[in-house]
Amino acid sequence: MANRRSGRVNARDVARAAGVSQSAVSRTFTPGASIAAETRQRVIAAARELGYRPNAFARSLITRRSRMVGLVLADLDNPFYARMLEAVSRELQAAGHHVMLFFTDRGEADDALQEILQYPVAGLLMASATLSSALARECAEAGIPVVLVNRDVPDAPTVSVTADNEAGGAAVGDFLARAGHQRVAFIAGDPEASTSRDREHGFREALARHGLTCHARAVGNYTREGAREAARTLFRVNAPPDAVFVANDYMAFAVMDTLRGELGLRVPEDVSVVGYDDVTQAAWGAYNLTTVTQPTDTMVSTAVTALLDSIRDGAPGRERRVIAGELVVRRSSRCPQNR
The missing domain is CATH 3.40.50.2300 (Response regulator)
Structure with missing residues (x-):
């Protein structure tokens, strides 16, 4: 009990109290290790009695794993x-x-x-x-x-x-073109991120198959304020987009808030908005966001x-x-x- 009171209980103490080898103690506290159920129960009971807690960091230094x-x-x-x-x-x-x-x-x-x-x-x-x-x-x-x-x-x-970000972006481009949109814009995330690049590439390729080009582009940098500023840039012009594909849902929410609350536009009557990710909030009544799932x-x-x-x-x-x-x-x- 002296060890327990001093807080210096080690695997050797547990092995002695349980009447097993020190390796059996180690296997008991190693996930996936093979050990008999009875032996494991004895080790756990002894460890509980002595107040023993295995030190995973120390074990990693010993085993180098x-x-x-x-x-x-x-x-x-x-x-x-x-x-x-x-x-x-x-x-x-x-x-x-x-x-x-x-x-x-x-x-x-x-x-x-x-x-x-x-x-x-x-x-x-x-x-x-x-x-x-x-x-x-x-x-x-x-x-x-x-x-x-x-x-x-x-x-x-x-x-x-x-x-499959390219295929997801292509699905959005095809969907918006088939819906009759002519001025389709894109709001990118981080321009250096492979996700944003691939989504944009698939999107543009799909528009091209319908004889369309990307009407306008802005960068939101995957931030809420960046997306709001991108929406202002795209829609405070003489010929604003009639649809916008936003590189993720988080930015799309900010875009929708800006379009409706600040710019007085109706979604989707004046402009369609599509996101990417299908996070839980996308299905909320305030947004009802068309989007691409990420499983x-x-x-x-x-x-x-x-x-x-x-x-x-x-x-x-x-x-x-x-x-x-x-x-x-x-x-x-x-x-x-x-x-």
Whole structure:
């Protein structure tokens, strides 16, 4: 009991109290390890009696294997990433891993990652943040696998998991053209982000197939105020758009608020608005936003599985996995006569 009172209970004390080996104690507290049910119960009972808590950080120093995964985010204002954070945390915890959450500015996250790599992380998941090809190679050389979620870095030794952004953008362009719109605009997110670029490319290609060009373009930088200013720029002109595709739902909400509350326009009677992501708020009565789904749970499950496989196999690799979404039509847009 002296050890318990002093707070210095260790695995050897638990093993002695339970009448088992020290390795049996280690296996008891290692997720997925093989151990007999009776032995496990004896170890847990002894640990509870002694007040023992395993030290995961110390174990990682001994085994040189960490069960910590770094999750890098640049944007929690967007409800899409808040949902992704929850899903990633649940998936990793179910697999016996622990999440270290890091925030970085939008754009490349190299400065933040240099600090992150000082911790004994087994791998990195990056969402709404992008690393350079050079740092991706540095991670690979250090044996730290990296999986990008909703981002892609060409030629970098990483796995990326994205929605089919080009196909989603094309679906929007085709839908708005078939609805009879002639002056269709686009509000980009971060111009350097692969998500915004791919959505815009698919969108423009689809318009071209209908003999249309993008009527106007503005940049919202994936922020609410940026989207509001983009809407003012596009619609305070003599020939404003009759439809606008916004690179994500978070900005589309701000655009709709500006069009209706500030510019006195009706949605969709005066202008159709389409977003991207299909976050929960898109179906709310205030917006009823036509949008393209991003299958968050499937993307997260795919990304986590890819990361854990890489951690287990010790092979970071390079692969791009694309998950299909679909256009969800609601009341923020005019519909084609023959859908």
